[in-house]
Amino acid sequence: MIFKIKHIRHLFQNKQNSFWVCLLSLFFAFQSFSQNNSTDVEALIESVSQQLQNSVTDSTQVYKNMFKSVRLSKQVKDKKLLAKSYQNLAIWHQNNVTLDSTLYYLEKAQTTLKATDFNKLKAKNHLIKEDAHKDKREYSKALEADFKALKIYENINDQKGIAECYTRLCDLLYYQEKYTNGAEYCQQAIEIQKQLNVPKNLALSYRYKADNLLMLQEYEQALENISSAITVLENAGISKVSIAKNYNTRGNIYKHMNRFDDAIAEYQKCYQIATEHNAYNGVYVALANIGHVYRLQNNYDKALPYTLEAIEMMKKSGNIQNLRENYMHASDSYEALDQYKEALEYERLHSKMISDDSQEMIAQLESELQAKYESDKKDETIEAQDATISRQRQIQLLYIGIAVLLGFFLFAMYFTMKNIRKKREALTKLNTELAENQKTIELSNRKLKASLEELKATQAQLIQSEKMASLGELTAGIAHEIQNPLNFVNNFSEVSVEMIDEMKVELDKGDIEEVRAVSNDLKQNIEKILHHGKRADDIVKGMLQHSRINTGTKEPTDLNKLTDEYFRLAYHGLRAKDKSFNALLETDYDESIKTVNIVPQDIGRVILNLFTNAFYAVDDKKSITTSTYYKPKVSVSTEKLEDKIIIAIKDNGNGIPEEIIDKIFQPFFTTKPTGKGTGLGLSMSYDIIKAHNGELKVETENLKYTQFKIILPIKNTKDV
Amino acid sequence: MKILVVDDEQDVKTLFLQRFRKEIRKEELDFMFAFSGEEALETLKSMEHEAVLILSDINMPGMSGLQLLEIIKKDFVTPPPIVMMVTAYGDDENYNTAKQLGADDFLTKPVDFKLLKDKLMQNL
Incomplete structure (x- = not known):
């Protein structure tokens, strides 16, 4: 609109x-x-x-x-x-x-x-320039021209000229959507023009002001101003054709106020006058507007002929500024009247104009790009020339360098000859010194060997201490795991003691049936005690297996079970140490994985290490985050592919910072506070997975997650 | 009133039946058992409008005891069941969460059966 x-x-x-x-x-x-x-x-x-x-x-x-x-x-x-x-x-x-x-x-x-004092002509020149820039939509240049004209008029104190400049400013500001400022300038023009006898100029100021007010949605005021314009023109007896556009503006205002009948009446007036005076632009504008108002009233039957005639006239006149939207209006009206063929035709015309506009814009952009490309190319040529010059300079320097070196060599040769004799004498002396040196070297070699042994021992010790550290992590978890069966053992024992007392009472009564029933229950209880005792035993054995010296032999292992065991152990281990720790655990095991040929203690250690890290990460985030929405979560999944098995362990902690991601697999690298981690966990894990011909990969996103993937190859079907 | 015991350890059923055998025989207590949160919800649905006391473990695979508690307090309101939570960890967070979700009582493992019996009798 x-x-x-x-x-x-x-x-x-x-x-x-x-x-x-x-x-x-x-x-x-x-x-x-x-x-x-x-x-x-x-x-x-x-x-x-x-x-x-x-x-x-x-x-x-x-x-x-x-x-x-x-x-x-x-x-x-x-x-x-x-x-x-x-x-x-x-x-x-x-x-x-x-x-x-x-x-x-x-x-x-x-x-x-230039060298004349025809000031009015000079001012007029600026004003024509302003019009040209305005038509090119270069509004800031237009404004500049207008202000130049204004300055000339102010210098010669030409009130009429000053007022005209204000009116034009108002118009320019309208196109720049500064409607309030525009209306103010028009008001200033009106005040001057009221004093002068310039009805056409005054009416123009009123009309422009009305236009600005219309955009500000001050409809009543706009109406008042446009009516003033018409009154001024009528009173001055100015020809109707000059008034026509004011009717059009009044029609626009009515249209916005939804006073459609009034709007049509105004447009009709405009149409009539324009037709009488053969002012075609006035005619098709009026027709297009009448069509538009009927369309706004959903009166498509009536709207269509007006729109079509307006289109025809616009095409003839060659002024196609409003043609596009009228194509669209025609298409809409046809569509509303169910005449789809025609609707399509006008839609095509509409689209074509849009695409023509776009192509024009593309062509313009392309030419700008071309210009830029050429200037870049010029820069490149200059650079290439610079490079050639500097190369030539380098070659010159090289020649000079060679000459200097040659001179130096000749000089050196002379001295060398002279020295050779001296050196021979020195050589014999040197030989004896060398023999002595060799002895010293042998000695230090022995020392080095000794410290290497020492280092190896230390390394073994460190590995052992890492094992013990992870054992420490395990212990708490294992304690919890043992607690459950122990509770059963205690409870069933207690209840059995009570039942034996009961049985005695029944025996005294001689109720054999009841005695039999109680003894059956007792048998069941003792079986339960045995069962849970064995369960605790298995757990302890598992723990011992973990700390046992690695035999390095692979054996078929239920990978899902192994993973789940260590998942629970790591979680309960942390829970037992820190009761306030809590995390959501998610598991997704691929049931098609049966057994995999691995060294279970080693892989178990890797899994435990990764879980411990994951829990540490979420706990760390939980302790520093201020958000109450953060829910710590650790998830594990196993997946069997054609030739490999993937164990993925993911946490929603803060992720690993980019600057340390390359270091995490290095020995002794740790982010934990001193004494909390050996810095060997991931390094050992990496070595273990390497020894299995597998891969240990990490993916992380800052503040979001970390995911470790253990990828183990399966060589043949026997493995699974 | 029926007492629904929810725990993933199957032997809890045997243990409860033994521990409360006298009360069961005298028909003072009436137990039902579910081995997961999901199963507990199924049971509750099948006995609508019956008064129930629920005794649930917190750490269970699948639906946790706290999740179960939340659903019960939201969906089963006529009549509102009494819910007692049991856990191995008597930590503050679990306790507070359980209270916040509307748990009526909170017990820690190993369960003191004498205390539990008193509490059950009191509630019935």
Whole structure:
């Protein structure tokens, strides 16, 4: 909607400068009757100005006349006339939307006026320039031109000119969507123009102000202003065709106020007047607007003929600014009337215009890119030249270097010859020294061997201490695991003692049936005690197995069971140490995995280490996070692929920082506080997985998660 | 009133039946057993509108005791069952969570059966 108002507005605005040209030309035409040659030229210029204002008639003839007036003005050496001739050319090009030519002729006019004091002409030049920039949508340049004109008018205290500049400012601000400022400038213009007898200018200010107010949705005020414009024009007896566009604006305001009947009445007035005066742009604008109002009322039957006629006229006139949206309106109306074929046709026309617009834009962008590419290329050539120069310089330096070296060698050779004799003597002395040195080296070699042994021992000790550390982690978990069977053992024992007392009572009573029942229960209880005792025994055996010296022999192992055991042990181990620790555990085991040929103690140690790290990570995050929504979670999954098995252990802790991710598998690297970790866990895990021909991989995202993957190859089907 | 015991250790059933054999025989207590949170919910659904006392372990594979508690307190309101939670860890967080979710009582393992009996009798 905003778009539409703007464009219609745009159609009307070109006429104003023609008005100026006309007035000035008339003035000069009268004045120069006495001068012989100049009179003819002036008359010519004046007629051209008139024709330009009317915008119709024989365009080529006008064009010829303009060049004629330039030629003649040069002949009579009249700068004022020459400048005016250039301005006429500028205006002609402006009307023909060849704006670069407009700017070219304005430049010529400006040069002509340079050393003169024809201030009004100078100001006018700026104003035509403003129009050209406005049509090119270069609003900041247009503003600049307007302010230059304003300055000239202020210097010569031309109130009418000042007011006109304000009106134009108002218009420019409208296009830049600064409606409040725009309305203020128009108000200033109105106040000046009320004092002067300039009804057309005053009405224009009212209308522009109304336009700005309409955009500010101040409908009542807008209505008031446009009505003032119409009253001013009517009272001054100005021709109806000049009032027509005001009716159109009033129609727009009514349309926004949803007073559709009033709006149509205004547009009809505009249409009538424009038709009578053959002002086609007024006619199709009115038609398009009437069509639009009917469409807003969902009266598609009525809307369509108006829209179609408007389209035809726009096509004929060559002014296609509003054509696109009217194609769309036509298509919508046809669609609403179920005439899909026509709807499609107009939709295509609409789309084509959009694509044409886009292509134009693409072409422009491409040409900009081309320009940039070429300037880049130029830079490259310069760089290449620089490189060649520096290479040549390097070669020169090299030659100099070689020459210096040669000199040095010759000099050195002389001394060498001289020294050789001396050296022979020294050599024998040296040999004896060498023999002594060798002895010393042998000694230190022995020392080194000894410290190597020592180091190896230390390493073994360290590995053992890592094992013990993980054993420590296990112990608490194992304690918890043992607690459950122990509870059963204790409970069933206690209850059995009670039952034996009961049995005695029943025996005394002689109730054999009851005695039998109780003894059956007792047997069951003792079986339970045995069962849970064995369960505890298994757990302890498992613990011993973990700390046992590694035999390094692979055996078929239930990998899911192993993983789950250590998962529980690690969790309960931590829980037992820190009762407030809590985490969500998730398991997803691939049941198709049966047994895998591995060294169970070793793989178990890796899994335990990874779980311990995972729990440490989530606990650490929990302790530093301020969010109450954080839920620590550790998950494990196993997956069997064609030739490998993957065990994935994932935590939702803070992840591993990028700067240390490369170091985590190095021995003695730890992020835990001193004394809390040996820094050997991951390094040992890495070695163990390597020894299984597998891979240990890590994936992490800062503040989100860490996932370790143990990838074990399965060589043949026997493994699984 | 029925007492529903929820624990993943199957032998808990045997133990309860033995420990409370006198009360069961005298029909003072009436036990039912479920071996997971999911199973407990199934049982509860099948006996709608019957008064129940639930005794649930917290650490269970699958649905945890706390999750079960939350669902019970939300979905089974007529009549609201009494829920007692049992866990090996008498830690503050579990205790607070259980209380917050509306647990009526909280016991730690190993269970003191004398105390439990008193509590059960009191509630019935």
